[in-house]
Amino acid sequence: MSRNTKIVIRDLTKVFYKKEQSITAIRNISLDIKEGEFVCIVGPSGCGKTTLLRILAGLEKQSSGGFRIEKSSMHRPNQSMVFQERGVLPWLTVRENVAFGLRMRHLPKEQIQERTNFFLSKVGLTKFAHMYPKELSGGMKQRVSIARAFANDPEILLMDEPFGALDEQNRHILQEELLSIWSETKKTVLFITHSIDEALYLSDRVLLMSAQPGQIVQELQIDLPRPRTLKDIRANPDMAEQFLAIWQHLQTEVQQSRS
Numbered sequence: 001m002s003r004n005t006k007i008v009i010r011d012l013t014k015v016f017y018k019k020e021q022s023i024t025a026i027r028n029i030s031l032d033i034k035e036g037e038f039v040c041i042v043g044p045s046g047c048g049k050t051t052l053l054r055i056l057a058g059l060e061k062q063s064s065g066g067f068r069i070e071k072s073s074m075h076r077p078n079q080s081m082v083f084q085e086r087g088v089l090p091w092l093t094v095r096e097n098v099a100f101g102l103r104m105r106h107l108p109k110e111q112i113q114e115r116t117n118f119f120l121s122k123v124g125l126t127k128f129a130h131m132y133p134k135e136l137s138g139g140m141k142q143r144v145s146i147a148r149a150f151a152n153d154p155e156i157l158l159m160d161e162p163f164g165a166l167d168e169q170n171r172h173i174l175q176e177e178l179l180s181i182w183s184e185t186k187k188t189v190l191f192i193t194h195s196i197d198e199a200l201y202l203s204d205r206v207l208l209m210s211a212q213p214g215q216i217v218q219e220l221q222i223d224l225p226r227p228r229t230l231k232d233i234r235a236n237p238d239m240a241e242q243f244l245a246i247w248q249h250l251q252t253e254v255q256q257s258r259s
C-alpha cells in the first residue's frame, strides 16, 4: 500500500545576513516525506540541519522556496520539536511538562489527564511524575521531552539530536522507547543525528547533506526489517555497506569544507 506524502519541501533556501556578510545555510532543498516515515538527516557540522528543522517548525523563515505539511485534522498542531537539551521547563513538574502543550490548547481536563498518563507510562516516568527537572537525569529529561512531543499529537515530529548528550547505554534505551512509541502512533518523524549507527537503527530512509551550503546529495533506503537490534545491524553485510557509504560521505564533505 503506498502511503500519502506528509511533508513536501521545494527549493528551500535560507540565507543569513550579518553586517556585510551573508551565509547560505541551506540551498534548494527539495524533498518529499511520506506519512509515518522515519527519516534521519546526517551531515557535517554546520551544514544547515538545524536550520532546515527550524524552518519546518516555523521558528525561522526561509529566504526562498516553500514547504507544506499535509494536515489530517484541524485540531492537531503542525509539529512538535525535541531538542538535544533545554527542552523541559524547569518550573514545572514532569507531569505538568508532559501536559503543557495540551493545556495550552485548552483540551478537556479528562483528555489531558488520560493522554498525559498514557505517555508518562510509555516512557517509564509514572513514578517520577511529581518531580521537577532538576531532580532528573539527562535521560529522564529527554523522556519528558519525548512524552510531551507525542502527547501533543502533532502532525509531524521534528527531533534535533535528541540523544546527542546521552551515554551509549541510555541512548540505546531511549532509541528503543522512541521506536516503540513511533510504531504505535505512526507519526512522521524527521530526526537529525551525527551517529551513523543511530541513523541505521532508526530510519526508513537516511538523507545525506553536503557541507555548507547544505543540500541533500544522497539518500539511502534502510530496508532492514523491524524490530531491529544492534546485532542485526552489525551482522548484516548490506548495513555494513550503508555504514561505510555514510562514513565516506561525511569524510569527503568535512575534508572539502576544510580545504
Ligand SMILES: Nc1ncnc2c1ncn2[C@@H]1O[C@H](COP(=O)(O)OP(=O)(O)OP(=O)(O)O)[C@@H](O)[C@H]1O
Binding pocket: 016, 017, 018, 023, 024, 025, 043, 044, 045, 046, 047, 048, 049, 050, 051, 052, 212
Ligand atoms: N541565526 C543565525 N544567524 C546567522 N547565521 C546562522 C544562524 N543560524 C545558523 N547560522 C549559520 O548557518 C549555518 C548552518 O547552521 P546549522 O545550525 O543549521 O547547522 P547544523 O548542520 O545543524 O550544525 P551542527 O551539526 O553543528 O549542529 C552555520 O554556518 C551557522 O553559523
